[in-house]
Amino acid sequence: MEPIRAEGLTRRFKDQLAVDGVTLAVPERSVYGFLGPNGAGKTTTIRMLLGLIRPDRGLALLGGHDVRRERAAALRRVGAVVETPALYGHLTARENLEITRRLLRCDRHEIDRVLGVVDLAEVGMKKVKQFSLGMRQRLGLARAMLGSPSVLILDEPTNGLDPAGIREMRALIRDLPERAGATVLVSSHMLSEVEQIATHVGVMDKGRLLFSGAIADLLQRHTPRVIVGASNPEAAMAVLGETGLKINLAGEGRLAVALPKDRAPTDTAADLNQRLLDRGVAVHHLALESPSLEDLFFALTIAKDKPEPGTTSGTDGGEPQLRYADTDEEAA
Amino acid sequence: MDRVRELTDAVAVELIKLRRSLILLLMVVAPGMIGVLATMFVFTGNTTTEWPTFAMSNAAIWAFFMLPMTLTAITALLGQIESGAGSGGGMWTHLGTLPVRRSTTLIAKHLIALACLVIMSALLIVAVVAAGSIGSLLAPQNALQGELPFALLARVLGLMFLASWLMTAIQTGVALWSKNFVTPLVVGIGGTFVCVAATTAKSGKFFPWLLPVNVLTPDETRLWWVIGLSVVGGLAVATAVISLLSRRDVG
Numbered sequence: 001m002e003p004i005r006a007e008g009l010t011r012r013f014k015d016q017l018a019v020d021g022v023t024l025a026v027p028e029r030s031v032y033g034f035l036g037p038n039g040a041g042k043t044t045t046i047r048m049l050l051g052l053i054r055p056d057r058g059l060a061l062l063g064g065h066d067v068r069r070e071r072a073a074a075l076r077r078v079g080a081v082v083e084t085p086a087l088y089g090h091l092t093a094r095e096n097l098e099i100t101r102r103l104l105r106c107d108r109h110e111i112d113r114v115l116g117v118v119d120l121a122e123v124g125m126k127k128v129k130q131f132s133l134g135m136r137q138r139l140g141l142a143r144a145m146l147g148s149p150s151v152l153i154l155d156e157p158t159n160g161l162d163p164a165g166i167r168e169m170r171a172l173i174r175d176l177p178e179r180a181g182a183t184v185l186v187s188s189h190m191l192s193e194v195e196q197i198a199t200h201v202g203v204m205d206k207g208r209l210l211f212s213g214a215i216a217d218l219l220q221r222h223t224p225r226v227i228v229g230a231s232n233p234e235a236a237m238a239v240l241g242e243t244g245l246k247i248n249l250a251g252e253g254r255l256a257v258a259l260p261k262d263r264a265p266t267d268t269a270a271d272l273n274q275r276l277l278d279r280g281v282a283v284h285h286l287a288l289e290s291p292s293l294e295d296l297f298f299a300l301t302i303a304k305d306k307p308e309p310g311t312t313s314g315t316d317g318g319e320p321q322l323r324y325a326d327t328d329e330e331a332a
Numbered sequence: 333m334d335r336v337r338e339l340t341d342a343v344a345v346e347l348i349k350l351r352r353s354l355i356l357l358l359m360v361v362a363p364g365m366i367g368v369l370a371t372m373f374v375f376t377g378n379t380t381t382e383w384p385t386f387a388m389s390n391a392a393i394w395a396f397f398m399l400p401m402t403l404t405a406i407t408a409l410l411g412q413i414e415s416g417a418g419s420g421g422g423m424w425t426h427l428g429t430l431p432v433r434r435s436t437t438l439i440a441k442h443l444i445a446l447a448c449l450v451i452m453s454a455l456l457i458v459a460v461v462a463a464g465s466i467g468s469l470l471a472p473q474n475a476l477q478g479e480l481p482f483a484l485l486a487r488v489l490g491l492m493f494l495a496s497w498l499m500t501a502i503q504t505g506v507a508l509w510s511k512n513f514v515t516p517l518v519v520g521i522g523g524t525f526v527c528v529a530a531t532t533a534k535s536g537k538f539f540p541w542l543l544p545v546n547v548l549t550p551d552e553t554r555l556w557w558v559i560g561l562s563v564v565g566g567l568a569v570a571t572a573v574i575s576l577l578s579r580r581d582v583g
Contacts, residue, residue: 052428053581075431086422090352
């Protein structure tokens with residue numbers, strides 16, 4: 001049973017379909033990066049998962065409990081930070097935590113523990129209105145960790161943090177499954193951030209979930225390629241063209257060869273190198289290149305709208321294909 | 333049992349939220365201002381020399397103006413604790429992520445509003461008696477005669493509390509419903525204005541902001557009608573508001 005599960009969540013605001021049939025499952029003890037540009041529907045989905053807003057259709061399950069019908073049971077082991085954490089400015093950090101602690105009925109020592117985790121122990125008696133945005137974010141995370149929840153749902157937790165704060169927050173989130181045994185769903189519009197902290201990813205755009213699964217699966221679904229720099233590019237293209245592999249120009253006279261999925265990329269790369277050498281084409285550059293999450297994100301979102309010129313053509317299963325960051329040109 | 337514990341926890345949490353808030357200041361200042369005014373009345377001789385009449389005239393000032401205005405401010409501040417700029421505007425969102433029924437928090441808010449009214453009424457008794465006593469000491473020629481009117485004030489202000497229940501439920505409901513500070517203020521100021529302007533209107537016994545004033549009537553039938561309307565109406569309004577707000581989307 002997945003700690004976080006959505007089945008066909010749909011929500012419309014007047015004329016706008018904010019979330020359209022989102023189905024996702026977050027595996028236990030994973031960090032699930034919920035990716036999408038601003039306005040993609042991430043926060044609306046999170047709000048439905050937490051029972052803050054009602055879906056027009058679909059089901060949100062936390063710990064196997066329907067968040068609408070069994071609200072208390074569903075939220076009992078869940079900590080959440082939705083957007084910029086709201087805090088009582090006239091109260092101290094400790095008083096803010098005490099409010100949530102009382103409602104969760106957890107041990108008093110929890111306050112010291114979570115303040116320590118987010119490195120705010122020394123300012124516990126300070127009024128929150130005197131806190132910087134970064135301190136507020138950390139206090140919000142501390143509050144979400146009260147009672148050692150098994151599920152943490154964090155909506156843009158690094159918003160407004162300075163670079164050092166972002167780094168600390170990412171490290172904290174990345175370590176949560178191991179340190180606290182928690183399952184984390186973290187939304188972000190920053191691809192690099194999700195790439196650094198997540199084991200799984202959901203990609204949303206315009207209200208639809210375009211992909212949900214392990215990052216490794218996403219990477220595997222897309223063709224890696226080898227970049228070949230040869231002394232004579234035309235001759236190299238002719239030789240490599242005989243292999244039947246897709247070849248693109250990759251700029252600076254280099255060739256990008258899409259590698260088959262049924263063979264280890266290193267083996268294919270070695271074969272290609274050997275083939276070129278056998279035919280007297282000198283190779284000065286040979287590099288395996290896997291798409292980054294950013295590449296994959298744009299491949300997914302662009303493929304959803306329309307295929308763009310310069311996008312490599314599909315080879316199997318109609319999967320949305322990758323458009324690499326550099327300026328590829330169709331060559332073969 | 334669990335529901336009772338949830339409610340006591342919610343009330344305890346509401347009390348924490350009141351720390352360092354302006355609500356506590358208002359609760360002291362409002363009866364205190366009547367006390368200061370009453371002291372000056374006695375000192376200058378611009379009042380009766382009988383304790384009962386003195387007590388009733390101060391209770392009337394309370395019911396006409398100070399009670400509805402203070403209640404307006406207190407309930408507006410209560411609502412703003414969750415949705416005001418000081419909290420980042422989204423405490424309802426955080427509360428909504430906790431395994432506590434939203435209705436429990438809303439009931440606790442109503443109870444706190446009523447409790448504020450009870451405490452202010454108690455402070456007003458002290459303020460009026462203190463004002464009469466201090467005024468009598470400062471100006472012995474105007475000293476109030478008779479026994480200290482503790483029992484009279486307790487009865488009248490107790491009835492005024494009951495007669496304020498409907499007004500409290502409406503003001504609290506509007507303050508919790510609206511995210512901004514102005515809406516509950518407009519409702520409260522409007523209600524108080526009508527209260528002052530239409531005090532003697534026959535239909536006053538139906539107007540929520542005028543119900544506490546009706547406690548001063550010598551007509552017993554009217555008095556119990558007012559109390560009944562206020563308590564039943566207050567419960568009905570509070571139930572309706574809590575029910576509707578519990579179902580509303582958060583954020």
